[in-house]
Amino acid sequence: MPIFIPSSLTEATQLLSKNPDAHLLTGGTDMMVEVNFNHRHPDTVIALRNIPEFQRWNIDTASGLVHIGSSVPYATMEHGDLAKALPALAEAARTVGSPQIRAAGSIGGNLGTCSPAGDSLPVLAALDAVVHLQSESSRRSVSFAEFMVGPKRNSRLPNEIITGVSIPITNGWQGYAKVGVRNAMVISVASVCLAIHDNKVRVALGSLGPTIIRCTESENWINSIGLANIDHSLAKEFADHVRAESRPIDDHRSTAEYRRHAVGVLAARLLLRGVQK
Amino acid sequence: MTITKTQRDILGSSALRPDGISKVQGDFAFSSDLHAENMLWGATLRSPHPYARIVSIDVSGAWKIAGVECVITAEDVPGQLTYGLISEDQPVFARDVVRYMGEPVAAVAADHPETCRRALAAIQVVYEVLTPLTNPEHAIDASHEPIHPDGNIIRRQRIMHGDPTATAPIVVEGTYDIGMQDQAFLGTESALAIPDHDGAGVEVFVATQWLHEDRKQMAKCLGMPEEKVRLVLGGVGGAFGAREDISLQVHTALLAMRTSRPVKMQYGREESFFGHVHRHPAQIWMRHHANTDGRIVKIEARFVFDGGAYSSTSSAVLINGVTHTQGPYQCPNAVVDGYAVRTNNPPCGAMRGFGVVQACFAHEGQMDKLAAATGIDEVEIRLRNIIHTGDTMITGQVLESVAPLERCIRETAAMPLPAEMGSHPHELDLPGGSGRTADRRNIVRGIGWGVSMKNLMYSEGFDDYSTARCTLTNGSVELKFATSEVGQGFVTLAPQIARSVLGVDNVTYDTIDTQIGSAGSTSASRQTWMSGGAVDGACRMVRERLFEHVGAVHNIDPLRLAIDDTDIIDTVGTLRISVQEASANFSVSETYEYHHRKTEDLDENGQGNCHVAFAFVAHRAVVDVDVELGLVKVVQIATAQDVGRVLNPMSVTGQIEGGIAQGLGLAVMEEIIVTNGIVRNPSFTDYLLPTALDAPQVVISMIEVPDPQAPMGAKGVGEAPCISVTPAIVAAIRNATGKSIDRCPVRPQDICF
């Protein structure tokens, strides 16, 4: 099995054009599991970890954007300047797997897999992030909402590579919370990212539908009331609005009823954390 | 706890495991690491259905694949077609019917695991799917046709004791559900079979709990004399009961015999969930009658253990369950009915705690209800009822074991509680952990109690024994035994015994295999007592020979001699000679078989001296609960355990901490979810085991009252830690939330709705 390890993006996109069936590999924490379970039989692999710009990130205060290369691992997001700029992403990153997984698993891989339980994804959705894609001949950027189209389905074209994401810096509080039936190393049963920008609330939900759900109705409702007026009873009402926008299912990890309940609790708690009540 | 002030690794010291460093460094060869020249790989085809008739099996496609050397089905089993620990009702391969999801139908041997996978995919099995029997009550009420020639009831046992009509003013009742827990050992099933050159025998390296029992069952199915089947213990990565039944043993050996080549089989994680039995899910109803002072007058109970498709050890698990109805409490009158039934759910059998876990979850729930009904506190109600040495149990058996139960409870109660949670706790200390779901104000703390009593060793007339040989040559000792080392530390303990008895330092042990008599199973908290007793006995016999030798040389009556540290001394004279020197040019070897005292079967009313001995333990759990989300963090477990005598403090600590983690798993997360006979979560992604972040602080007191019936005064310590910790945690959750939760594991939705 040929494994290509390109050292530049140009080389990588060319390789992908020549080998359209090649499998892209970053940290391998999703892909190798699928290989081991025989769900995937790669004939050709293009390993992306040696591409320098994929490993970079920067905080561009002029444009108000944080750029994160697709190979940046969770371990990098957990602490330091990146965590200060994007606290919700840091909190999400800290919930991912174990230290080993966080050292290898990347944001590009999370986007590549595009599971509704992917922990970075509600953050990208709530923060209006943009996903950058590049092929041999073109490059484009799409909003996260356009990127994720279904459970484990995204709008990346076969000849495109995810190069990274740009995430607008918010001027208010942001946070992430995730329910799993264990205190660490657990797949999300329900998760919520809530961010405040220009005194407006944004909310996105994980594991509560086929895609990450942006709760626009709940956002409009709470924003029409205004942040300054939020108290515990309004937070409870907010929870019900968020529940109404969730689309949970029953499976062996939990029940739809519990997921719907939990997501409301999380949304209300994050809202109260956001307004410090 | 005795801390012996000595540098020698004798009894009472925290001797290190001989395999500890190699395990930590990754050098230790687990059975899955074994390899042989020219080896083939084996793999198993399993039923996707919980219940179906096999219309046809066409293996021709598999034979056509290059690299496939052998394909076998039920037709190829040369000996007995079925096996089993107690009754032989489980087919080596399903022939006409499959009775659980994952039942083996065929096996292949090929040059590579991938070839095996393709070969399995090429085998065509036509099934006629049948309606599975999945509700245990339907096995009892006969509303489902028998799914096995032996019928749907594996065993029923009643207990009638005292006056069944007795009544008392306080009556509390409850129905308790216990989910299906998995042993979830980390080293999956694996074996390497190497056929003899003459084709008449086979050597099998396997991770197992009981080499001789495996050999007996294998020889029958292989149609070979037992001496032609030699078993060697492969490195075992955990057991907890799941290696008591055979899994891939017959398949691997048969493939090796057929191909005349070494064959290795190893289950993957998912397959492992189908490859071994689990802890019985159970539903238990209990009604306690008590006086207003809280003293129990009568217990009524009904047990239903779901044994799954084959009987395994279900009948013994049932007996353990019903005979422990009273728990560690006096109970003059009892009316108990218990069933172990057959269904098309996964087969269940041995797991740490063996039936007592289920009974304890129910009787401890009842004790709390009794406390609430009488207004007596949880600790006091237990103390008022505790059983003592000399009391008669509901089986009519008199409790002979040392029973320092009051000390267990009082010492546990005296242990300091964890500090109150501060106003800004670390996120990882809150329920929900790294998910950051909770804020300080969402958390409620609760405290709960669990106390238990567990039988040690095998019961009901089983002639349980273990064999060991001790060879002393020139001051060095070599031990030989067939005791499975599954992580419990017998390989640490056995040399400690030899050092203490013989005053030697250099002690080794030979390969653990079937080249000596049986050691019995590494289960039922029995090996320290049984194999420890055998090693102790063999070493004592050698010591007698040595004293005779020294006595003859120095013209002293050997009865005057004793071991003092590493010397032999004349207790009434002046002779002092090192064992090293005394045994120069001297060699002696002795074999000892240790049997525990005889037990009896239960009669139809459940009366009889069926158990050998008992150990006791108390657990106090402190939990923090996020009531609104139903998430739990177990903060602290305090425990005082009746251990008889501490032979290795570090080993005992390991058993206690590990057992508590396993009991915590059953309390709040571990459950195999089965819907209509289909296992929904056969992976470590979805079968959740506690992580380091879920493990509580554990505060331990080891209660040492040497038991005169135990060879070294030491009781087995393996099972007690995981039994009453589960009800203690669930009680703490009830205490925090005020909800009546009568099932485990407790799921978030059980708390928040």
Ligand SMILES: Cc1cc2nc3c(=O)[nH]c(=O)nc-3n(C[C@H](O)[C@H](O)[C@H](O)COP(=O)(O)OP(=O)(O)OC[C@H]3O[C@@H](n4cnc5c(N)ncnc54)[C@H](O)[C@@H]3O)c2cc1C
């Ligand atoms: C034990 C364990 C625990 C885990 N826990 C969590 C968890 O708590 N939360 C969570 O969200 N996830 C979890 N995961 C899943 C996984 O770690 C994450 O999804 C991670 O982000 C994947 O990143 P990776 O770099 O390892 O991806 P890879 O496995 O390398 O790739 C994943 C997919 O993305 C594609 N891909 C990779 N890079 C690119 C690219 N640049 N452009 C286009 N496609 C690409 C690959 O082809 C593949 O389909 C866990 C996994 C394991 C094994």
